[in-house]
Amino acid sequence: MDVRLEDLTKKFGELIAVDHLSLDVEEGELCTLLGPSGCGKTTTLRCVAGFYTPDEGKIYFGDKLMTDVPPFKRNTGMVFQNYALWPHMTVFDNVAYGLRMRGVRRGETAKWVMDALRLVHLEGLEKRWPSQLSGGQQQRVALARALVIKPDVLLLDEPLSNLDAKLRVEMRTEIKKIQRELKITAIYVTHDQEEALSISDKLVVMNQGRAQQIGTPRQIYEDPENSFVADFIGIANFIKGRVKKVDEKNLIAIVETEHGFDVEAMLEEGVMQNMEVLASVRPEAITVYHRGRAPGGMNSIDGMVKLTTYLGDVARYEVETSWGSTIRADVYNPRHAHIFSEKEEVSLGFKNEDTKLIKL
Amino acid sequence: MKKLRLGLSEWRWSRLKALDWGAFVVFVSALSLLLVFMVYPIVLVVIDAFKAEGHFSLYHFTTFWSMEWYRTGLINSLLLAFFSVLATTMVGVPLAYIFVRYEFLGKRVFSILAIIPMIIPPFVGALGLRWVLGHSGMVNLFLQSLNLIREPIPFLFYRIPVNILEVPSDIHLGMVFIEALHLYPIIYLNTAAALSNIDPSLEEQAENLGASGFRLFRTVTLPLMSPGYIAGAVLVFIWVLTDLGTPLIIGYPHVIAYQLFSVALASYYQSPTAYVMSVIMTVVSLLLVVTYRRYVGLREYAKIQAGAAVSRRVTQPGILKLAMCYLFLSILILAAFSPHIGIFLAAFTREWSLTILPASYTLDNFINVFSAGLGYIENSFLYCTFVFIANVFLGAAIGYILVRKEIPGKEVLDYLSMLPMAVPGIVIGIGYWRAWMGTPLDPFFMAAVVLTISLTIRRLPFTVRAAYAGMLQIPKDYEEASLNIGAPRWRTFIHITLPLLLASVIAGGILSFTYAMLEVSTTLILIARAEHGTMTWGIFQYTNDPRYGWNIASAMGAILIVLIAVSLTIVGKVFGKQTGALFRVG
Numbered sequence: 001m002d003v004r005l006e007d008l009t010k011k012f013g014e015l016i017a018v019d020h021l022s023l024d025v026e027e028g029e030l031c032t033l034l035g036p037s038g039c040g041k042t043t044t045l046r047c048v049a050g051f052y053t054p055d056e057g058k059i060y061f062g063d064k065l066m067t068d069v070p071p072f073k074r075n076t077g078m079v080f081q082n083y084a085l086w087p088h089m090t091v092f093d094n095v096a097y098g099l100r101m102r103g104v105r106r107g108e109t110a111k112w113v114m115d116a117l118r119l120v121h122l123e124g125l126e127k128r129w130p131s132q133l134s135g136g137q138q139q140r141v142a143l144a145r146a147l148v149i150k151p152d153v154l155l156l157d158e159p160l161s162n163l164d165a166k167l168r169v170e171m172r173t174e175i176k177k178i179q180r181e182l183k184i185t186a187i188y189v190t191h192d193q194e195e196a197l198s199i200s201d202k203l204v205v206m207n208q209g210r211a212q213q214i215g216t217p218r219q220i221y222e223d224p225e226n227s228f229v230a231d232f233i234g235i236a237n238f239i240k241g242r243v244k245k246v247d248e249k250n251l252i253a254i255v256e257t258e259h260g261f262d263v264e265a266m267l268e269e270g271v272m273q274n275m276e277v278l279a280s281v282r283p284e285a286i287t288v289y290h291r292g293r294a295p296g297g298m299n300s301i302d303g304m305v306k307l308t309t310y311l312g313d314v315a316r317y318e319v320e321t322s323w324g325s326t327i328r329a330d331v332y333n334p335r336h337a338h339i340f341s342e343k344e345e346v347s348l349g350f351k352n353e354d355t356k357l358i359k360l
Numbered sequence: 361m362k363k364l365r366l367g368l369s370e371w372r373w374s375r376l377k378a379l380d381w382g383a384f385v386v387f388v389s390a391l392s393l394l395l396v397f398m399v400y401p402i403v404l405v406v407i408d409a410f411k412a413e414g415h416f417s418l419y420h421f422t423t424f425w426s427m428e429w430y431r432t433g434l435i436n437s438l439l440l441a442f443f444s445v446l447a448t449t450m451v452g453v454p455l456a457y458i459f460v461r462y463e464f465l466g467k468r469v470f471s472i473l474a475i476i477p478m479i480i481p482p483f484v485g486a487l488g489l490r491w492v493l494g495h496s497g498m499v500n501l502f503l504q505s506l507n508l509i510r511e512p513i514p515f516l517f518y519r520i521p522v523n524i525l526e527v528p529s530d531i532h533l534g535m536v537f538i539e540a541l542h543l544y545p546i547i548y549l550n551t552a553a554a555l556s557n558i559d560p561s562l563e564e565q566a567e568n569l570g571a572s573g574f575r576l577f578r579t580v581t582l583p584l585m586s587p588g589y590i591a592g593a594v595l596v597f598i599w600v601l602t603d604l605g606t607p608l609i610i611g612y613p614h615v616i617a618y619q620l621f622s623v624a625l626a627s628y629y630q631s632p633t634a635y636v637m638s639v640i641m642t643v644v645s646l647l648l649v650v651t652y653r654r655y656v657g658l659r660e661y662a663k664i665q666a667g668a669a670v671s672r673r674v675t676q677p678g679i680l681k682l683a684m685c686y687l688f689l690s691i692l693i694l695a696a697f698s699p700h701i702g703i704f705l706a707a708f709t710r711e712w713s714l715t716i717l718p719a720s721y722t723l724d725n726f727i728n729v730f731s732a733g734l735g736y737i738e739n740s741f742l743y744c745t746f747v748f749i750a751n752v753f754l755g756a757a758i759g760y761i762l763v764r765k766e767i768p769g770k771e772v773l774d775y776l777s778m779l780p781m782a783v784p785g786i787v788i789g790i791g792y793w794r795a796w797m798g799t800p801l802d803p804f805f806m807a808a809v810v811l812t813i814s815l816t817i818r819r820l821p822f823t824v825r826a827a828y829a830g831m832l833q834i835p836k837d838y839e840e841a842s843l844n845i846g847a848p849r850w851r852t853f854i855h856i857t858l859p860l861l862l863a864s865v866i867a868g869g870i871l872s873f874t875y876a877m878l879e880v881s882t883t884l885i886l887i888a889r890a891e892h893g894t895m896t897w898g899i900f901q902y903t904n905d906p907r908y909g910w911n912i913a914s915a916m917g918a919i920l921i922v923l924i925a926v927s928l929t930i931v932g933k934v935f936g937k938q939t940g941a942l943f944r945v946g
Contacts (some may be wrong), residue, residue, distance in 0.1 A: 037525075049840075049844055051840055072845075076844060080837045080840070082835065085840070087840055097842065097845060101847045149845050207532040
């Protein structure tokens with residue numbers, strides 16, 4: 001079932017938690033709401049679940065208008081941040097609860113519960129109490145409980161945030177697999193950008209109640225529409241400037257930065273002469289050279305290494321520029337490269353195709 | 361009211377649609393119940409107190425104050441309450457400090473023995489003490505037999521005359537002793553709970569900055585524990601001020617509660633003077649509670665939870681301190697046990713006069729209680745079982761609404777459901793006569809019904825508070841998860857909320873039951889006929905019988921003691937160290 005939000009707005013007193021959000025989640029798609037805390041992502045999810053009634057806007061499941069339908073009639077399956085397993089029921093009873101509410105016959109209930117538990121690899125634990133389970137197992141029970149009712153939409157509210165790092169990676173892969181297998185429409189809330197990139201078919205970056213950008217993980221990462229998205233997803237270095245020249249033939253724009261030098265960037269649609277822009281470059285697109293050794297045809301900035309962090313797979317530099325700001329550069333696979341030490345004079349080189357312009 | 365209407369106008373239709381109608385109906389019913397059976401009678405009493413010849417007037421107040429007898433009564437009561445707070449503080453606060461902060465041999469046993477007075481209702485305690493410390497009680501007879509004294513010492517009847525506002529009054533040290541002996545556990549439990557909730561790092565930080573000993577206590581520990589202490593102190597003050605049973609047993613008519621009772625009986629429950637006294641008692645109690653709630657805030661009882669935080673700042677006292685602790689505890693526990701000793705000895709004898717211990721023992725008193733007095737016991741159980749059931753449901757519903765539901769006017773319910781802690785039982789009794797006399801609920805005929813209703817309302821705070829605390833322990837997610845996978849609100853409440861809430865509400869209900877069994881003031885005012893009598897009513901009836909009446913009353917008292925002991929043990933298992941907090945006001 002596809003889910004459609006139209007102009008959804010939710011206020012808490014003066015605070016506008018969700019601000020005219022419109023979103024289409026296709027059938028079988030996993031859509032992630034990503035953003036810093038307080039951006040409205042959880043509020044949006046809770047509106048979809050029916051725990052909040054929106055002040056404006058509409059929510060559709062398929063063709064059905066759901067805005068005023070109470071939560072228990074929406075047929076969504078929600079996985080809560082702290083799992084919300086009922087402590088007075090066994091694993092079996094927790095999972096069976098939704099089926100009993102639907103009047104499913106006893107024998108059928110048992111079969112479906114067992115199937116759900118098998119799906120999340122918890123067979124044999126049905127007689128346990130929630131307090132006897134590890135965090136990861138509780139998470140799986142919560143997932144089974146949400147799935148067993150064959151919900152139209154699966155809702156996940158930061159489901160992995162209480163797990164340790166390793167388990168988190170494991171579980172997110174598993175959630176993704178199960179979601180694919182069941183072809184279930186899912187809305188997933190997280191503040192972890194890596195999690196969002198890895199799991200989503202569609203990604204909504206939210207800030208201050210508004211959708212900043214909606215797209216595939218790749219679109220969001222490689223083609224951020226504004227500085228918030230560029231900064232929030234991954235890390236970006238920004239240089240402010242004005243478009244000096246537009247080269248339509250090579251699809252290149254030349255930007256005169258506020259620090260006097262020029263930078264070449266990819267030409268975006270709608271970028272015109274004299275426009276104020278931010279040139280943004282990802283750290284992994286920057287190569288560090290000895291001062292003056294950056295190859296021609298590349299953008300190049302001079303600076304001094306302020307901090308070197310060696311992480312094995314990557315050498316991470318913080319380089320101070322002549323105008324005092326810091327640019328981050330990540331050099332991957334530094335095995336055969338020179339590791340620059342602090343206070344070394346360097347030149348930073350990056351290609352124009354890795355330089356992305358954001359309109360201001 | 362203005363605020364409330366404003367709140368409503370801000371409401372949007374969409375919100376109204378989202379309103380939980382089931383909860384709203386329960387809310388309105390609970391509110392109506394409290395309004396009809398608590399607020400309405402009191403309002404009638406207040407109106408009549410301020411009305412003479414059909415107009416607003418202070419006539420009854422000036423009449424009241426013009427009579428020295430009543431002025432004395434009022435001032436005596438206030439003095440009694442104040443000195444009882446002082447006395448309970450002097451016992452309860454050190455006790456809390458010793459038990460929370462020191463580790464010593466026998467601490468567990470002592471800490472259980474120290475709350476022994478809680479299992480004896482104060483008037484039964486007074487009854488027991490008369491056998492021990494009365495004119496011909498054990499102690500006086502013992503001292504006389506040693507020829508240490510000629511005349512008996514009036515332990516329980518000693519009064520210091522004082523003159524306040526040119527009103528001849530007195531501080532009744534005997535009463536202070538009896539009240540303090542019964543009520544110090546309230547101060548102790550509240551203070552101990554507050555003390556063990558103090559984050560150890562706060563004191564460690566102060567020590568780190570150079571504070572120690574008494575200075576540390578005065579500057580950091582004391583302010584942090586004072587909300588808990590004040591909660592206890594307010595309760596003790598109100599309790600003593602409105603206590604009717606103890607002055608009746610001791611035979612001390614110069615206090616406002618006793619005077620109110622006599623005036624009410626003499627005027628067939630409808631004297632303006634009685635209304636004036638009701639207003640005064642209610643205003644004093646309410647002022648204290650409101651001030652307390654301002655000072656400490658509503659959220660205080662959010663801290664009541666199963667299993668207390670354990671303070672890590674427990675030390676081994678030095679030898680001198682240790683000796684002082686043991687001495688203090690031994691004297692205290694000896695004193696705390698003396699009423700029980702008196703009651704149980706008297707209950708098992710009929711031949712006890714002019715000998716230190718009874719001359720012979722018998723079960724006759726109990727046989728008497730279970731034959732002639734069986735009606736009292738049956739009534740008590742009947743009324744109080746209803747109180748239990750009603751309060752479990754009401755408490756769960758109100759606690760649930762207070763914690764979970766956004767309903768305009770919720771604060772009103774919050775205040776009203778805690779109000780019975782502050783409204784004196786005797787005033788409720790007077791109000792019921794005023795409101796229901798001549799109606800189908802006339803207490804003369806329907807005492808069983810109106811008493812049960814009044815007890816239900818007066819003991820409601822126990823279950824509301826227990827439910828409130830219980831609700832705070834239940835994450836909202838549990839209920840949302842249930843709504844999410846298809847259970848409507850009422851099924852969610854039945855399957856998820858209620859089972860998780862049940863232990864605390866039942867424990868609160870047991871307290872309701874027990875303290876309804878022990879109720880004296882409303883009971884004595886409302887019950888006019890023996891066939892409606894309860895156990896406490898019966899005890900007072902027996903004391904009028906000059907032959908074995910006091911022994912039979914003691915036997916009935918002994919049964920009550922056993923009953924409370926059992927129920928408090930159960931409640932203590934559920935609430936642990938935080939049990940004391942259930943007795944708070946506000």
